[in-house]
Amino acid sequence: MQIANRLKRIPPYLFMELRNKINKAKAEGIDVISLAVGDPVEPTPQPVIDALNRSAAEAANHRYPTDEEKGMFAFRRAVADWYSARYNTDLDPEREVLGLIGSKEGCHHFILAVANPGDTVLMTDPGYPAYRASILMAEAEPYNVPITVDNGFLPRLADIPSDVAKRSTAMFLNYPNNPTGAIATPEFFAEVVEFSKTHGIAICHDNPYSEIVFDDTEPLSFLSTPGAIDVGVELNSLSKPFNMTGWRIGMATGNQELISGIAQVKENTDSGVFNAIQYAGIAALSKCQHNIGQMLQIYTRRREKILNTFKEVVPASYAPPKGTFYLWLPTPNEMNSIDFATFIFERAAVVITAGSAYGEFGEGYFRVALTVPDARLEEALDRIRQALG
Numbered sequence: 001m002q003i004a005n006r007l008k009r010i011p012p013y014l015f016m017e018l019r020n021k022i023n024k025a026k027a028e029g030i031d032v033i034s035l036a037v038g039d040p041v042e043p044t045p046q047p048v049i050d051a052l053n054r055s056a057a058e059a060a061n062h063r064y065p066t067d068e069e070k071g072m073f074a075f076r077r078a079v080a081d082w083y084s085a086r087y088n089t090d091l092d093p094e095r096e097v098l099g100l101i102g103s104k105e106g107c108h109h110f111i112l113a114v115a116n117p118g119d120t121v122l123m124t125d126p127g128y129p130a131y132r133a134s135i136l137m138a139e140a141e142p143y144n145v146p147i148t149v150d151n152g153f154l155p156r157l158a159d160i161p162s163d164v165a166k167r168s169t170a171m172f173l174n175y176p177n178n179p180t181g182a183i184a185t186p187e188f189f190a191e192v193v194e195f196s197k198t199h200g201i202a203i204c205h206d207n208p209y210s211e212i213v214f215d216d217t218e219p220l221s222f223l224s225t226p227g228a229i230d231v232g233v234e235l236n237s238l239s240k241p242f243n244m245t246g247w248r249i250g251m252a253t254g255n256q257e258l259i260s261g262i263a264q265v266k267e268n269t270d271s272g273v274f275n276a277i278q279y280a281g282i283a284a285l286s287k288c289q290h291n292i293g294q295m296l297q298i299y300t301r302r303r304e305k306i307l308n309t310f311k312e313v314v315p316a317s318y319a320p321p322k323g324t325f326y327l328w329l330p331t332p333n334e335m336n337s338i339d340f341a342t343f344i345f346e347r348a349a350v351v352i353t354a355g356s357a358y359g360e361f362g363e364g365y366f367r368v369a370l371t372v373p374d375a376r377l378e379e380a381l382d383r384i385r386q387a388l389g
């Protein structure tokens, strides 16, 4: 049987060796603690669960979703209202908002809607691996734009070679950034709008961590930038702010033409999100903002514990970025990322992510997630402290 070439181009998981060691240790009954995965352990807020229970009991909701791939109007209006309250935007829920099965799905459908085979699509290195996979599945060509600490992990748009910029049709950006935790500024987003207009590049700003920012940082949407709606879309998700990763609901907002392109792909791919989950999503957006505040307190506490553990090995000059529920830290003594992750695993049975998993410019860093129960995190950090001696 033939498996399509487009799947063969997706890079395999790079660190099989470490993964095999982890699986073997687990099989031997070793108590492995993973700080590798970003997936909140606290439950979804009760009003969301109540809304699902109520809506799931209604037969009308058992049928294909209302307005199918676009998402029901009430959900799109709740998204527009939340965006207006949080980011001071003025979105038209009919034409500038689309329901999604999560922001990951949106990335994939965005590329199918904008890129022809062979087109160049810009993404950052390090960057979220799903962008590369989506670009390759659309038979387009990813081009890595490095992001480094000396520019706050923001790409230097002026350094993108002009022939590359000229032939690019789209660009993925993601701030607060996974894996680096970096946040954008309104000035940077203004440059992105300029760059996009100059070269005719459609922007996909993937913003599922918009609300997860520390130290009194203002949450930021790309769509708050003047002109952004002319050049791009923003993807967002209920997964991260409302502890709803398993529910599979998110949204795309922004440019009408791009939104209808994504809707056309969806129309021919899926039939949207279960109505009952959309009602639950409305409850999250309209009643659960306080939950985000509570989660931020929890993440702040964990963040401090982790920073405290690594303060001896991370240079004092390194200022940890201000967003996401990850910490992105330099390895001690510029150790190779995979060597450091292997060392921590072998000495402490704790799994951290090697920075190089996100691209060559992730080399020299490691990522830890704050989505681990406090007691487990403390146990992991005790073991790491011992391992580091």
Ligand SMILES: *Cc1c(COP(=O)(O)O)cnc(C)c1O
Binding pocket: 101, 102, 103, 104, 105, 128, 174, 178, 206, 208, 236, 237, 238, 239, 245, 249, 250
């Ligand atoms: C978690 C994550 C997603 C996926 O979000 P869903 O809405 O659950 O699909 C998308 N992009 C980035 C950068 C993420 O870290």
